[in-house]
Each structure stands twice: as structure tokens, then as C-alpha cells.
Amino acid sequence: MTRLQVDGxxxxxxxxxxxLDAARAAGAELPTLCHDDRLRxxxxxxxxxxxxxxxTVAACVTPxxxxxxxxxxxxxxxxxxxxAVALIASALPPxxxxxxxxxxxxxxCHESGIDPTDSxxxxxxxxxxxxxYVHLDxxxxxxxxxxxxxxxxxxxxxxxxxxxxxADTVVAPGTGGPWAxxxxxACGGCVDxxxxxxxxxxxxxxxLTSRRADPDRVRTTCGYCGVGCALDVVVRDERVAxxxxxxxxxxxxxxxxxxxxxxxxxxxxxxxxxxxLVRRGGVLTPASWDEAIxxxxxxxxxxxxxxxxxxxxxxxSARATNEENYxxxxxxxxxxxxxNVDNCSRLCHAPSAAGLTASFGRAGGxxxxxxxxxxxxxxxxxANPVEAHPVVGAxxxxxxxxxATLVVADPRNVGLARHADVRLRPRPGTNVALxxxxxxxxxxxxxxxxxxxxxxxxxxxxxxELLADYPPxxxxxxxxxxxxxxxxxxxxYGRAERPAVLYGLGVTxxxxxxxxxxxxxxxxxxxxxxxxxGHGFGISPLRGQNNVQGASDMGxxxxxxxxxxxxxxxxxRDRAEAVWGxxxxxxxxxxxxxxxxxxxxxxxxxxxxxxxxxxxxxxDSRRVAEALDACPLVVxxxxxxxxxARHADVxxxxxxxxxxxxxFVNFDRRFQRVRAAVRPPGTARTDFEVVHAVATxxxxxxxxxxxxxxxxxxxxxxxxxxGLSHARLDREGAVPWPCPSPDRPGxxxxxxxxxxxxxxxAHLSAAPYLPPGEEPDADYPLLLVTGRRWAHxxxxxxxxRGGNLLxxxxxxxxxxxxxxxxxxVRDGAPVVxxxxxxxxxxxARVGADLAPGQVFCAFHFPDEGVNSLTSEHADTVTSCPEYxxxxxxxxxxxxxx
Ligand code: SF4
Numbered sequence: 001m002t003r004l005q006v007d008g009x010x011x012x013x014x015x016x017x018x019x020l021d022a023a024r025a026a027g028a029e030l031p032t033l034c035h036d037d038r039l040r041x042x043x044x045x046x047x048x049x050x051x052x053x054x055x056t057v058a059a060c061v062t063p064x065x066x067x068x069x070x071x072x073x074x075x076x077x078x079x080x081x082x083x084a085v086a087l088i089a090s091a092l093p094p095x096x097x098x099x100x101x102x103x104x105x106x107x108x109c110h111e112s113g114i115d116p117t118d119s120x121x122x123x124x125x126x127x128x129x130x131x132x133y134v135h136l137d138x139x140x141x142x143x144x145x146x147x148x149x150x151x152x153x154x155x156x157x158x159x160x161x162x163x164x165x166x167a168d169t170v171v172a173p174g175t176g177g178p179w180a181x182x183x184x185x186a187c188g189g190c191v192d193x194x195x196x197x198x199x200x201x202x203x204x205x206x207x208l209t210s211r212r213a214d215p216d217r218v219r220t221t222c223g224y225c226g227v228g229c230a231l232d233v234v235v236r237d238e239r240v241a242x243x244x245x246x247x248x249x250x251x252x253x254x255x256x257x258x259x260x261x262x263x264x265x266x267x268x269x270x271x272x273x274x275x276x277l278v279r280r281g282g283v284l285t286p287a288s289w290d291e292a293i294x295x296x297x298x299x300x301x302x303x304x305x306x307x308x309x310x311x312x313x314x315x316x317s318a319r320a321t322n323e324e325n326y327x328x329x330x331x332x333x334x335x336x337x338x339x340n341v342d343n344c345s346r347l348c349h350a351p352s353a354a355g356l357t358a359s360f361g362r363a364g365g366x367x368x369x370x371x372x373x374x375x376x377x378x379x380x381x382x383a384n385p386v387e388a389h390p391v392v393g394a395x396x397x398x399x400x401x402x403x404a405t406l407v408v409a410d411p412r413n414v415g416l417a418r419h420a421d422v423r424l425r426p427r428p429g430t431n432v433a434l435x436x437x438x439x440x441x442x443x444x445x446x447x448x449x450x451x452x453x454x455x456x457x458x459x460x461x462x463x464x465e466l467l468a469d470y471p472p473x474x475x476x477x478x479x480x481x482x483x484x485x486x487x488x489x490x491x492x493y494g495r496a497e498r499p500a501v502l503y504g505l506g507v508t509x510x511x512x513x514x515x516x517x518x519x520x521x522x523x524x525x526x527x528x529x530x531x532x533x534g535h536g537f538g539i540s541p542l543r544g545q546n547n548v549q550g551a552s553d554m555g556x557x558x559x560x561x562x563x564x565x566x567x568x569x570x571x572x573r574d575r576a577e578a579v580w581g582x583x584x585x586x587x588x589x590x591x592x593x594x595x596x597x598x599x600x601x602x603x604x605x606x607x608x609x610x611x612x613x614x615x616x617x618x619x620d621s622r623r624v625a626e627a628l629d630a631c632p633l634v635v636x637x638x639x640x641x642x643x644x645a646r647h648a649d650v651x652x653x654x655x656x657x658x659x660x661x662x663x664f665v666n667f668d669r670r671f672q673r674v675r676a677a678v679r680p681p682g683t684a685r686t687d688f689e690v691v692h693a694v695a696t697x698x699x700x701x702x703x704x705x706x707x708x709x710x711x712x713x714x715x716x717x718x719x720x721x722x723g724l725s726h727a728r729l730d731r732e733g734a735v736p737w738p739c740p741s742p743d744r745p746g747x748x749x750x751x752x753x754x755x756x757x758x759x760x761x762a763h764l765s766a767a768p769y770l771p772p773g774e775e776p777d778a779d780y781p782l783l784l785v786t787g788r789r790w791a792h793x794x795x796x797x798x799x800x801r802g803g804n805l806l807x808x809x810x811x812x813x814x815x816x817x818x819x820x821x822x823x824x825v826r827d828g829a830p831v832v833x834x835x836x837x838x839x840x841x842x843x844a845r846v847g848a849d850l851a852p853g854q855v856f857c858a859f860h861f862p863d864e865g866v867n868s869l870t871s872e873h874a875d876t877v878t879s880c881p882e883y884x885x886x887x888x889x890x891x892x893x894x895x896x897x
Pocket of ligand 1: 222229260
């Protein structure tokens with residue numbers, strides 16, 4: 001610790017602190033117009049001048065030395081600071097310092113007694129209002145560079161620069177031209193850091209930043225991706241005025257992305273459902289809640305009467321809260337009497353749950369992201385976090401720019417790949433061979449941890465025997481990855497002191513996705529880089545939807561109860577039955593694809609779908625629609641009349657994540673609170689209220705009347721959650737599970753003593769490489785990979801209803817220039833994509849991000865039909881669809897209608 005005096009007050013600070021830290025610790029407030037704690041200090045504006053042992057220095061860049069005497073209050077030094085602020089303000093028009101301006105500069109002027117009428121000499125420089133979320137008023141720019149540093153150092157986009165000379169220096173997009181046409185990804189970092197209001201968000205949120213903690217802001221957790229950013233919602237006139245990144249957010253630390261930060265326009269969309277709809281005479285017509293709930297209850301009774309409890313099923317929601325998921329599965333199990341409940345992790349990370357459980361014993365990542373981020377080698381596989389998990393992508397990029405080696409394995413040249421030390425581009429569907437190739441090198445070159453393998457792992461002999469068949473040269477033939485690159489990547493991972501593996505859906509959404517997870521998990525086991533050994537940070541899945549981890553944790557799965565007790569395990573059932581007072585069915589229920597199959601075959605007679613647009617997001621969507629049409633009762637909880645809702649018999653309008661209370665679990669197993677900032681529109685209710693209402697209408701009482709009660713009850717069913725409560729999360733912010741006791745912290749790092757497998761050991765997998773379900777042929781010569789684009793999310797139901805639509809207006813098909821020539825496709829022109837299953841219409845985007853023979857698109861625009869292309873091939877262990885490998889052909893078309 002460093003001890004020094006500030007204005008006569010003794011302060012103690014950790015090593016590396018600055019005089020600004022010291023001044024703040026002593027309670028002094030200094031203007032800091034070029035400084036933001038999230039950025040490297042610049043020391044250029046001189047507004048934080050102090051006297052240190054008689055010298056005049058900028059506090060933000062001056063190290064705190066032991067014994068220094070700092071003066072922040074003397075007349076002379078205050079005058080120096082006032083002059084520095086006044087000089088900066090003098091170049092700006094008076095509106096920069098208006099009384100109602102919340103900017104740092106205006107505040108500094110007011111506190112220093114600087115008169116706004118003194119300012120305003122500079123000639124006007126104009127504005128840029130081309131972007132839906134970021135407006136630039138050049139006249140207010142003081143060229144402090146905070147926005148430029150935020151864009152480069154925190155976001156890693158490098159979209160901004162300072163142009164001009166001297167007093168004419170001003171921020172501008174690095175590409176020149178309007179902001180809307182720049183590389184900006186609208187993370188909002190520049191808006192949040194700008195000290196003058198030169199860069200602002202238009203509308204009622206103009207000028208609001210995360211700088212001041214304001215008690216009337218509502219702290220919640222982002223409802224888009226699984227990163228779990230903490231956000232502060234500002235409400236004006238009962239509407240969301242701004243969503244600001246929380247500077248003390250445990251994962252995001254004052255950052256966010258275009259979705260969480262800006263994409264809330266959907267809340268007030270005229271298309272929001274505000275009253276229930278019931279199908280009458282073949283047409284969905286408005287109904288009261290009492291009528292709609294009565295129809296649902298009667299339909300459920302009829303289904304059970306006709307086919308027994310297993311004629312009913314529910315698809316719960318990875319978008320919904322933990323408490324809602326808990327209640328849905330409890331309703332199905334205890335009121336209906338079936339285990340037919342599943343959630344969309346079936347379509348994304350079910351192989352993670354199965355694979356990580358088989359390898360280590362628990363269905364989540366092995367380490368906290370805070371640890372992963374300190375790794376000296378990052379192996380990122382089958383993921384594009386820069387677009388799909390932007391805040392994690394930004395933090396990984398920061399780590400790589402700070403010197404960690406980076407290996408990226410993905411068929412596409414994804415954002416992080418551009419900064420990678422080694423880029424591996426395996427053919428889609430060949431992951432298992434690639435992972436075995438890497439493992440072969442680790443074993444062959446003795447880059448393994450023999451003590452760890454002897455003491456804490458099992459399966460080495462079988463794996464070693466198998467790896468003999470996977471030398472890099474053979475793996476190169478299967479994957480298309482050069483053998484030397486496999487060796488280089490394995491050596492970087494194998495020789496690192498603290499390596500970490502992160503992966504995404506490019507590993508799981510395959511015919512052999514669970515094998516992919518397990519054989520990837522072989523690498524940290526071989527290396528002894530898992531289980532709190534201090535030699536690395538295991539393996540972490542980047543979860544897709546905001547609460548896909550939590551939906552599964554809560555037991556919205558056909559074979560697993562809350563906390564992952566198996567329904568076939570009498571002990572797990574006993575525990576749940578003791579709490580619920582009702583029997584739990586002992587046989588696993590239907591998975592989502594099996595639900596559709598049962599509906600088509602007439603075995604399933606009632607399907608309740610909560611917040612999922614399965615007609616847009618599930619594979620082979622034509623067959624999904626057939627299933628819904630064949631099912632006598634389809635109930636859909638939704639925000640909008642989605643493609644799925646159009647097939648429903650009852651549509652129930654529900655609240656979104658900004659309109660409800662509860663908790664989510666993020667990708668590294670942290671529980672965080674979700675809080676209602678605004679009321680849902682019309683008569684819309686939360687899913688929590690809806691499940692209660694349906695249960696009541698069927699004559700049942702589910703208990704746990706509030707979300708807080710539901711989480712508390714879940715803790716009694718599942719010991720791993722017993723230490724969690726809303727009250728604790730309100731106090732502590734985020735708590736990871738396992739958390740078996742209220743007086744113990746959650747376990748951020750798993751398996752420090754032993755693995756949670758039956759024998760306490762990590763299990764190596766010797767699964768051989770097997771080819772994907774689809775291969776290209778003469779009729780369908782291209783391989784289609786699907787994924788996400790940065791501005792949109794999933795089926796796009798929320799992001800297409802607001803400014804994000806202006807950032808990315810429609811679906812595009814990425815293809816290589818050689819393929820564009822071969823198939824007569826022009827960049828920007830409409831194309832038809834055919835597979836063995838369906839057809840999609842997209843706009844071609846020609847570029848070298850993909851290898852020849854591969855194409856890529858997202859499914860954010862359901863009308864374009866992307867998921868009619870994908871097949872019913874699915875992971876052989878978990879039924880997770882093979883979204884990442886579909887054989888297609890492409891042809892130009894005259895019209896994009
Ligand atoms: Fe929300 Fe994910 Fe963006 Fe964070 S990174 S703001 S959690 S969508």
C-alpha cells in the first residue's frame with residue numbers, strides 16, 4: 001500500500017494508484033475532462049491539476065508516491081484548474097454550458113463559476129445525425145479523445161479518429177463520410193464517455209450517461225444474450241428514456257452493446273400484443289383473459305382426457321426468468337403429471353450440458369470469466385463473440401491486444417480471427433477431428449500434465465490409442481486445416497502458463513455436438529488446465545440467449561429436475577416431491593423435436609409455447625408448422641403475433657424482460673436480478689402470472705406466489721441453489737452457483753477439490769470423428785453455416801422493431817468471390833438458396849470471410865425462410881439440431897420478392 005497526504009488527510013492506496021485516486025480517496029472532487037476510469041489516462045486536458053510537493057501536475061497521470069503531500073484546495077491550484085476549464089469552454093457555444101446540460105463540462109463550469117456567456121467564439125462546424133443511435137454535434141467536441149479511446153481500447157472496433165488541426169480538431173468516423181456508413185457497431189461507449197454532449201443518443205435519453213449513479217434508475221440484467229450485462233434503466237413519463245451500462249456491472253464493467261443499450265424500441269411498438277387472442281371460426285379474435293385462460297384450461301383437460309398426461313407438453317423459454325421456468329416445469333410435472341417440458345437449450349447448448357457433465361460432472365463452464373480473462377492463451381472455437389456476445393468479444397480482444405496469444409478455430413474469418421496468432425478454419429462438421437489433431441500434438445510433444453492425468457483424470461489409455469489415428473497430416477485431410485497450423489495452435493495452447501478455452505454454437509450444433517464438446521474438453525484435461533490447478537481456466541461455453549443457462553438450471557428439461565437431478569433418480573424425485581407435495585413422473589419426457597413428431601403423429605394434443613418463435617428458429621420450419629397445425633391445442637405466450645403465434649389456438653400477450661421481476665443466470669453461472677422498469681402494455685401479464693392463472697383454472701395451486709418465493713422454493717428442491725435469494729442478490733449483485741448456503745459465496749471456479757463425476761475424476765473422451773449428417777454433392781454443392789449478425793438477435797422479433805433495423809435491414813448470404821463467379825451471383829443482388837428441405841431468398845454479400853464452397857446467413861428475418869433450409873439431423877446424444885451444416889445450392893434471381 002502507498003500512504004500519502006491529500007489536503008492534510010492521510011490516505012492509503014494500492015500499488016499503481018494515481019494522485020487522482022488519492023484525491024478521490026480523500027473526498028476531493030476534481031474535473032477530469034479527458035479522463036474516464038474505464039480508459040487509459042491521457043493527461044491532456046489539464047483540468048485535474050494539483051500541487052504535489054510543490055509541483056503542478058495532472059493528477060490523472062501522476063503516480064501516487066509514498067509520502068507525497070498533495071494540495072487540491074489551495075487558491076493558486078484552484079485558479080489553474082478554473083483557467084484550464086474556462087479555456088476549453090471558451091471555444092464552445094453557450095448551449096454547451098446551459099443550466100440543464102448534464103454534461104461533465106457544464107458541471108465543471110458551474111462548479112468553477114464559469115459564466116456560459118463567456119463562451120461561443122468558434123465558427124459552427126455542423127452535426128452528423130445519420131445514425132439512429134449516435135448523433136454528433138461537432139461544435140461541442142473538445143477533442144479530448146475519450147470517444148476514440150473507448151472505441152479502440154474498450155470496444156476494440158477502432159471506428160473513430162480525431163481529424164483536423166489545432167482548434168479545429170474534431171472526432172470523426174475513421175472511414176470518413178457519415179457516421180451511419182462507418183464501422184461503428186453502436187456499443188454506445190462514445191455516447192457514454194463524451195464529457196460535453198458532443199456525442200449523444202437522440203430522443204429523451206439525450207445527454208444521459210452512466211457517470212452518476214442515480215437512485216431513480218432501475219438496475220436490471222440485459223435480456224438479450226447470455227453475457228448478462230448489468231444495465232440501469234432511466235424511465236421518463238412511464239417510458240424507457242435510456243438504458244445505460246452499469247459501471248459496477250460484474251461482467252460488463254460499464255460497457256454494453258447495440259442490443260442491450262439501444263434496442264428497446266420494441267417495447268412501444270404498435271405491433272405489441274395487448275390482449276389475448278382466441279381462435280374462433282379459424283380466426284384469432286380478441287378475448288378477455290378469463291375467456292382465454294378458460295379455453296387453455298379446458299383444452300388441457302381435454303388433451304389429458306384423450307391421451308393422458310403425456311399428451312400435453314410445454315416449450316419453456318430461455319428468454320423468461322428463472323422463476324418463470326421453475327413454475328412452468330412445476331406445473332407440467334405436478335399438475336399435468338408429465339415430464340414433457342423442454343427449452344431452447346435443446347437447440348443450442350444441450351450438447352454443452354451433456355458433454356460438460358460427462359467430462360466434469362456439472363452442466364456449466366468450469367471457471368468464471370474474470371479468471372478466463374487473465375489467461376495467457378485463449379483458444380476460441382466455433383464462436384463469433386464480437387458479434388454474438390459483444391461485451392465478451394470486446395474483453396477478449398482487449399486481452400489479446402494486451403499480449404495473450406489467441407487461437408481462433410472457426411470456418412469463418414470472424415472478428416477475433418483477424419487478431420489471432422493462429423487461425424484454424426476447419427470444414428463445417430469436422431470439429432472432432434480437429435480437436436483430436438490438437439490433442440495428438442499435446443500428447444506427442446509431451447505438452448500434457450502427467451501428475452494431473454494420473455491423480456485427477458481417467459480415460460487416458462483409450463484416448464492415447466485413438467489419437468494414434470489423428471496425426472496432423474491426416475487431420476488436415478479431413479478438416480482442411482494445414483498440419484503446421486494444427487501443430488502451432490497446439491503448441492501455443494500446450495506451452496501457455498494459463499490457457500483457457502471458450503466455445504460457442506459452432507461446437508454444439510452438429511450431428512455429433514456432444515462429442516465435439518467432450519473432445520474439446522479433452523484439451524484442458526490433458527493439459528491439467530482445469531479444476532483450480534492454477535495452470536489454466538478450463539472451458540467455458542458462450543451461452544446464446546440471456547437465460548438459456550437458467551432455464552435448464554430450473555429443470556425446464558424433460559429428463560432433469562431443478563438443479564439437474566435426474567427424473568429417473570428416486571432420491572432426486574423424493575426431494576422434489578417432499579417440497580411439492582405431489583408425485584414426480586419417473587420417466588423422461590419428450591424433447592422439442594420429439595414434441596413436434598408426436599404432434600404430427602397425433603400423440604401430442606396440447607402444446608404450450610412460451611416466448612419462442614419455433615416456426616422461425618427451429619430447423620426444417622415447414623415440418624414445425626405442420627406439427628403445430630396437427631396439434632388440437634397450441635397456446636403461445638408472446639410479445640408479437642409471430643409466425644408461431646399465427647398457428648396458435650390461444651395467444652397470450654406477455655411482458656418482456658424490461659417489464660418483469662425475477663433473475664437470470666448468465667454464461668458463467670452468475671445469478672443476477674431482473675427488475676421491472678416499465679409496465680407491460682394493455683392487459684399483458686408476466687409469464688409468471690400466466691402460469692399461475694392457468695394452474696388456478698385447472699383447480700391447482702402452485703404455491704410460491706411471488707418470484708422471490710419461487711427462487712426460495714427452488715433452493716429447497718435443488719441444494720446447489722439453496723444459498724440464493726432475491727434479498728441476497730439485491731445486496732450482492734451477482735452470485736454464481738453452486739451456492740448451497742446463504743452464508744457462503746458461490747463457487748466461481750469449479751472442481752478445486754474434485755470433479756463432480758461419480759468417481760470424482762475428469763473423464764477424457766475417446767469418441768472417434770464421424771462425418772456430419774449432410775455432405776455437399778452435385779445437386780447441393782455448397783455448405784451453409786448459420787449464425788448471428790451484430791445488430792440483430794435470434795428471430796429478430798425485438799431488434800427488427802426499432803433502430804437496429806436501420807443498421808441491418810435484411811438477411812444476407814455471405815459467399816466467396818469464386819463461388820459468386822461460379823454461380824453467376826453479384827454482390828448486393830437477390831439470390832435463391834435451395835436445400836433438400838426448403839428454400840430461402842436473401843441478398844448476396846460477396847467477400848472472403850468464408851472459404852470457397854461455404855456460405856453463411858442468419859435467421860433474423862423469418863420471412864426469408866432460412867430455417868426452411870436446415871435439416872432434421874440432430875446431435876445423436878441430445879437432439880440439438882445440426883444448424884451448422886446444410887448442403888445448399890445458390891442461384892441468382894431477378895427479383896427479391
Ligand atoms: Fe446484452 Fe449481451 Fe449486449 Fe451485454 S453483450 S448488452 S448481455 S446483448
